[in-house]
Amino acid sequence: MLNASDQENVVKSSQTANLLVQDLLELVKATNPLLAEMAIEILEQAVQIERRLKRIESSTTSTENIA
Numbered sequence: 001m002l003n004a005s006d007q008e009n010v011v012k013s014s015q016t017a018n019l020l021v022q023d024l025l026e027l028v029k030a031t032n033p034l035l036a037e038m039a040i041e042i043l044e045q046a047v048q049i050e051r052r053l054k055r056i057e058s059s060t061t062s063t064e065n066i067a
Contacts, residue, residue: 002060014057017050 002010024046027039 007060010053010057010060014050014053017046017053020046021050 021043024039024043028036028043030036030039
């Protein structure tokens, strides 16, 4: 179980990861092929991070609702 501060940090991290994913989705559309390719590589990693944070967020939220 996470304390309030940890829970808040998970939520903020998840939101920040989501913003990064959105920005990288735009960068993938760059006219420079090298830049677009690099953005795709980073985007793949950012999506994985976002998913992991969302899992943590949802599991801690559902645990708190049960208790």
